[in-house]
Amino acid sequence: MNTIRSILAVSALLVILFTFILISFNPGYGLFSFGHPEEKSWRIALYKYYIENGANLSGGANIVTDIVFDLRGYDTLGEATVLFTAIAGALALLRRGGAK
Amino acid sequence: MISVAAQMVIQGIVLAGIFLTALYALLQKDLLASALMLAAMSLLMSLEFYLLQAPDVAIAEAAVGAGVSTLVLVLGIRKTGRWEE
């Protein structure tokens, strides 16, 4: 029983590694071209849009903050929800008599 | 501005340090030493983020890894037991 589970775990690891290699060497993604050259990348339109218009659209000089709070604010809203829920769950678990 | 070759060497050293500290943290039987090794890994990780030109993420990772995450793990170890098995 135990050896079967070990074989299963090792095969799962090998499948995950194989998937990583398959994705990484796909020329459509170009993941292994570190420091991506400009004409080969598939994200270059969005990247150029954020770099050129980020400050004008939301008015902060730090473009990461612009993206976090303005251009992609729904991500931050979901993150705030996750924080609230996780802390509430931890408090409910740790109180005396919470479990048992 | 440091040259490209020097930057490659520094990045190689930092990445090797990250991998070795992670391996040591997962192979260790002592949970407290493992938590402190995770703190060291997080510090090296923040240095690597700074080398990859991401100072925002570097600040967040340094504060989280050195302060909050280590203290949470140490509190958990203190309430349960120090040694594995």
Add this chain to the structure above:
Amino acid sequence: MTRTFSRIVETVADFFLIFIIVFGIYIITHGHLTPGGGFQGGVVLAAGILLLLVAHGFSFARKIPEELLSDLEAIGGIAFILLASLGFGQSFFYNILWHEKLAFAEQVGRFFSGGAIPLMNLSVGLKVVAGITSGMFALSLFGGEES
């Protein structure tokens, strides 16, 4: 309660706490100009409070009432959602303070620029510091083997 460390450790921790708090507030308030923001500054402030917790012993967490932290976290979340819904005529996260030149509307790069972004930084920083601190206090007070 018995003293966990000597008086030297407590004094040095109190001394360095000032610098940590000033650094955290700087990171939060200059989040739209320099590297930093609400998350990073909040985590730095939480790390400062945790230094206080470690230096003074874990029973220090009883001195701060738990309802205060919950209220601060709720105030941060509500302020974030209200700031996001100010520009509801256009869309949900529309930065109306910057586009209509209402407040915080100087040139890009000045301190009073960015519209709602510095206020959002403040509210998210409040939320993060209150949330992580209350989680840590609960973890250090409750649980374990009924001490």
Add this chain to the structure above:
Amino acid sequence: MMVYLTAFALIMLGIAGMLFRRNLLKIIMALSVADSGAYLLLIAIGYRSGGTAPILTGYEGGPMVDPLPQALVLTAIVIGVCVLIMAVSLVVNVYRHYGTLDVSELRRLRG
């Protein structure tokens, strides 16, 4: 290139630790290591050679690093801290209830 290999190695190491270790706290540490590998992979995807940080204060021209993966990683780090606090409180509760942290012992105790 080296950064990608290290990120994959960290993710594989974390998954192997989650599968083969038996202490619950060590499983949480392995989860944290896998998290770190994911952050490193995302940041390395957004890097441009010769680029500077995406901040306009004191900007002197030249290419910039992609800011979108940095924002996503910034969100992911805070979520990682929340998951860590939640998981550690769950483990403390399990220890109070069962008296052990070994996974195989836990399965044997109550069906």
